[in-house]
């Protein structure tokens with residue numbers, strides 16, 4: 181059965197450089213996938229291909245994809261820009277309505293950034309920026325989220341809490357993580373990449389700590 185996100189016999193890479201040759205992967209509706217593997221193995225490359233396959237999805241890029249000089253409010257509201265026309269978006273940029281502010285404040289509360297809506301993103305810490313990027317995805321919502329190390333700058337408890345928010349908000353998720361414990365707690369399926377291939381693909385309960393450690397050797 182084809183999945184919600186489906187790649188078949190794809191060679192993924194950049195320019196003439198192949199990173200993941202002959203890759204086939206399906207993500208089914210309702211799955212929460214944790215993508216693990218060493219730095220440079222191709223996790224972001226795979227996520228980019230899944231974003232193309234998804235067509236529409238909430239995205240949390242590794243570099244957060246925020247506009248530094250703009251406020252937290254405006255960066256979070258960007259998650260919903262595609263729902264409205266240019267004029268309405270311009271009006272929101274200049275003079276946000278109370279209801280819009282309230283919607284943004286609700287997701288800011290959820291990520292622990294209450295009251296920071298007016299602050300320019302450039303004035304935030306790395307962990308706060310990461311939470312703004314998560315808040316933007318939570319506001320956007322939708323069926324699928326694709327997130328690249330969305331909690332890497334947070335402590336384990338905060339990371340687990342915010343991954344819980346992601347799990348509550350999205351039916352299907354593919355999340356690059358580097359913390360094996362967080363991956364076990366969050367995921368219904370762990371996919372491990374090594375040497376250009378998927379070498380692990382199973383439920384967390386079927387995967388040993390030694391299997392996970394092997395990914396990083």
Ligand SMILES: Nc1ncnc2c1ncn2[C@@H]1O[C@H](COP(=O)(O)OP(=O)(O)OP(=O)(O)O)[C@@H](O)[C@H]1O
Nearest residue numbers: 194195199217218219220221222223224225226242
């Ligand atoms: N935009 C790009 N243009 C060219 N090469 C790229 C680009 N992005 C990644 N690469 C290359 O593709 C390979 C895989 O990178 P990728 O970012 O997918 O790895 P990763 O597993 O996500 O790494 P990390 O954990 O460090 O983020 C690397 O060799 C990298 O140099």
